[in-house]
Amino acid sequence: MKSNAKDSEKLSTEGSLSKPMPYFVFLVFLVCIFYAVAFVYHPYSYTANPHQSEFVQFEIPSRPKPKSPDKTNLSHIVFGVAASGKQWSKRKSYIQQWWRPNETRGFVWLDEKVEAGADEKNLPPLKISGDTSQFKYNNSEGDRSAIRISRIISETLRLGMEDVRWFVMGDDDTVFFPDNLVRVLQKYDHNYYYYIGSLSESHLQNIHFSYNMAYGGGGIAISYPLAKALEKMQDMCIQRYPHLYGSDDRIQACMAELGVPLTIEKGFHQYDVYGNVFGLLAAHPIAPLVSLHHLDLVEPIFPNMNRVQALEQLKLPSEHDSAGLMQQSICYDQDRRWTISVSWGYTVQIFRGTIYAREMERPSRTFYNWYPKAGYTGYPFNTRPVNLKRCQKPFVYFISNATYNSQIDKTVTEYSSHRIPRMRCSWIKADPSQIDRVEVYKKPNPYLWDKPPRRNCCRILPSKNNGTMVIEVGDCKEDEIIVLR
Template identity: 45%
Template sequence: MSSARETIHDPFKAWRFLVFPTIKPSDVFNFVMKTTLAVFTVLSVSLFFYYALSNQVQLRSCPHCDRLFPHRKFSDINYNFPRDTHEKTNISHILFGIGGSAQTWNERRLYSDLWWKPNVTRGFAWLDEKPPENYTWPETSPPYRVSADTSRFNYTCWYGSRSALRIARIVKESFELGLDNVRWFVMGDDDTVFFVENLVTVLAKYDHNQMYYIGGNSESVEQDMVHSYTMAYGGGGFAVSYPLAADLVRVLDGCLDRYASFYGSDQKVQGCMAEIGVDIRGDPYGLLAAHPVAPLVSLHHLDYVKSIFPSLTRIEALKRLISAYKMDPDRALQHSFCYDLNRNWSVSVSWGYTVQLYPSLVTAKRLETAYLTFKSWRTWKEEPFTFNTQPLSQDPCKRPIVYFLDRVERVGEEKTLTTYKRHSNEVDKNCDRINYAPALAVQHFNVSASTLNPDIWKMAPRRQCCEIINGGEDMVRVTIRGCNQFESVTPL
């Protein structure tokens, strides 16, 4: 649920995203030759691309539902669902359902603890069994519920796990809790990190009284071909509006057996949705450094990919990214380009994450295209993906000099200053071109920017402009701002 394009289609899509461990300097741009097993699923390139998918079928009446679920008057849902549109959707309207396991929660909870806000966020971690008697449930984690027994359902996918049945029923069991004031049910895994403010921004765009299934498909074409192009890939997260959930609970258990051969919970849910009406491996650097013009909503499969900051552990790296996100949620990972015509330099900024310096003039088209530092999930191939990629040059002098976020601070009420520190790579050792010497002397980038207004996502997306306003020998100052009328990101 994070990303670049938005369409309204068939029900369901998802979000996912990021991460790389301490690695040798060359690994930042040299994954193709040296890789460790890792899994990075993007929700939405944003990863997160996210897609909004709606079902045009009207809600059907459910006479027996009032008896089954006395906390909800289902007969009134039919055509007169309360349209409380006077209040803008906020975090209190979202109920999270996190799929987890009692045996692994103590380790995996570190991801949930990064975004869960006790007494603010609502929801539960759904476990396969009760935690051990001697285990004290952390106050920083979502409260837990134990999923109902699913042994009565068929599961015939030979390479999968029956846990998919339990996870598929989380939306149903969450609905049946009958909690008040719920507009959206948001599902995710225990290794999913949600960027809650941006999630609210995305969901607030849609009428929660309608039947919506929102998320993103996989960035790996082979995954989409095997599973579905119209499926929300669940680990990165997907959202179901209340009216759609009301209809889904009626058919879910029955259709689980009809789709017994389906591998995952997200695929099973999508099959049931049909009845009602990115996965990558390796180093995610290239993908995150070229994030699309869309809000960052979630990151997924973080246990299986490299730390996004080479010198930090996975959790430490996420905390650093989140420190920037908290300063300016809507600007996180937003991609801007600058040019220094005096020195013939090109600069690419992925805000809150990385800066790339090219000691040459590079076209905007090339700057916006993700470096292929990753491979497909299923077959570990370098293609195809549902977005453009470019290979890493074998010539170290044609690769950019890389800088990673070092710190972030607020300057006044409406501005931020982020500092990026140079990360040593192959260019330092192997490139002896004269034009690289001044660039290699740059140790830091200081990037200033005004806080991005979330209303920007209600308009046609446009990349913000960037300019180098000052520069010394070892530090370059950059400012990011909205583009002026008729202004191009590339100097004419």
Template identity: 60%
Template sequence: MTVSLSKLFFSLIFLTSLFYNFWSLSNLFAPFPFSAIFDQSIKSYQANEAPQALENTSLQHIVFGIAGSASLWSHRKNYIKLWWRPSEMRGIVWLEKQVENDTDNDMLPPIRVSNSTSQQLNNYGFRLSRIVSETFRLGMKDVRWFVMGDDDTVFIPENLVRVLSKYDHNQYYYIGSSSESHMQNIHFSYGMAFGGGGFAISYPLAKALERMQDRCTQRYPALYSSDDRIHACVTELGVPLTKEPGFHQFDIYGNLFGLLTAHPIAPLVSLHHLDVISPILPYGDRFQALEKLKVPMKLDSAALMQQSICYDKPRNWSISVSWGYAVQIYRGIYYPRELVIPARTFLHWYKRSDPHSYAFNTRPVSTNSCQMPFVYVLRNGSFNADKEETNTEYVNNQKLHPPCDWKIADPFQIRRVEVHKKPDPHLWDKAPRRNCCRVQPSKKRNLLVVDVGVCGEGEVIELQ
């Protein structure tokens, strides 16, 4: 009996101890007290430490540094006048010496002479490479981006803002694109932003670059160009190139038509080397042709040059619309995979038509008269307030077209193309995708009407 009571007593003590230990451990790992305290700490941190949302990037946050030459200024300034807005933009044109004041100075950025801080000032590339630092040292307020370009570069300002708005200007960013010439990229670097096409440097990166650029440049005496020197110093800061295909160096000669009608699915940001290419539209000289682009830029800058593809089934036609620029009608059916490849209407930087010399795919211009597209170029545009859509008009300026014996309707009867499109200012806030186009009925035999817009649910670019 004594032994049984002893066993019972020790058993009770053991069970009590076990229950106490289990209760202690359950409280130790109980989720509620600790998670509640942790959640409260997070809320407190978010309330006290999280930065407030910043206003959207605008033109006022961008400072342009434009590289120029005094000897070419009287001619090149006309390119800048096409896109510069004195009341909305900030920037400086940097020349090697002062030029005479002109009556149109109020339509242009202020002009400054590059500082003579080195015996290498007479080296054109060295002088221009310091534009970022010299512009930074002016101490302008509320700057998020420094954008570099040449005096023969035309920017599309709204699209530049759209591109830069995607990136955090508080971080180190070096944004631009490479050359169209494979050999140029090999000679310099595929990782370099070609300066003529323009490139953007965030304020923090410009600040870091200014501190070390003069020392850095001395380490690369053999480098030739300004953008090559910038790339070398940015690389020493550990920053890679962020590529945006809408910056265009245009290291090519001849007619840009093949490139512009098959523009990448990205905002058109800049055009460069305008002195060595043909006028982009058949309206007067280069400046008058570029002036024509102001119409679609005002109507829907986000969509400028964007390609849409559709088919006219009854007539067996393939249609390519490069909005705000040109429309092409092809006899027969050409799949999108082919039409999105630029046709070689141009020569590369070394003035040869070598398909292996480009940094992108190209296709030959057909010599078969039946395969040559009928081309319609922009004539005018307007906005229909009742329908809330743009109406752009394209006309055929080809006086003759080679005869074709195909048993397909002849597009020569079409003298005019109308394209209706609703503007979409948020086009580039979404995943990149081509707009779809649809041929509309028309009572006029010489008129083709096309509607362009966001692709519908399940809509496919195919002959239906």
């Protein structure tokens, strides 16, 4: 009986193990495995909302994009103007042409105290440069004031001004165009080392000093981090170059030791020339006009005016469209076979016959070389001779007025004939002498230099008055080229 009971119990147990697993248990097992795998390996989670039967994707939070810094504006620039006490009463009038009280920041650095005049409230604050008697200077042709001037940026930095991105230095006979200076500096990241300026108009000057040097009279712009680096080492650097002539070559020597090259911007003008700079201004490079230097050495830029009056005349158009100031456009009067050159805000020239754009964009040699014996071969840029033949001399018109017409959203600049004695021309061509006045219509474009540089185009418009030529200046149209058909 006992053995039968054990056998019966064993059979019962084995029988229960040998039976197949129920189907629903196996199904539940597979479903659990599926969801476990889906949860681990799939980037989705099942929603906890009982009314929502779809999968919702996890949103991975992205890093916030860094805010782009504000564009450089005039308040970010600090000027350091090198001045002489002996010249101050005369040259401060140049600074008054471009300084904007409550907008521009900076100082005039003098070698001695001067008597303050009533008009100096509209000028930068005056500072006296630090003593430089401990520095060696042994250039027999120069002046040791060059050491003082070379330290202007470092001395300005030590004043601890806030929110500075750029230091710009120039001379007391330099006129800046602040809005265009801002446009140039906006192209560069002020957080890096930048040494910006331009060369001399004299090849021999560049050979003698350096083709790697920004000429200080035309203006030098140095970014804030580079100014800090310069200030730390400049005094030691200056001691290594007692033989150098000026301030700007001392700055360049320190830049060489810092390993920072010159970034050339063609709108800074040193103007190492003599005489009449008309040819240079009438064929200005395709770049913003930033500065004009050596105003005491060249003739007034407008005839029948003194130097200060001429600069005031140039302010008329610059207040309406500073970006387009001095920009040359070239076009042709197809019917009368005339070549037209517009230096916007300055002058219009009419030539009989056809002069190709390649020639017109070269400055005519109305000026003299810094080294007279060098002649026209002494320029580091292309020039063309002044037309001496009676029929090829241009008819010149200088700006007389500038206004803005809000109805058509365009500036209207007027140019009056500059009458000079002329010999009779025998060409059987239309005579430009009948034109007394030129009107130029142009839409202001403060963002002109935010795009790749290109010369504006000009077009001759119909005129109801035979004595007036009407011209439109603006962006070139698609497929428009400068050619006489």
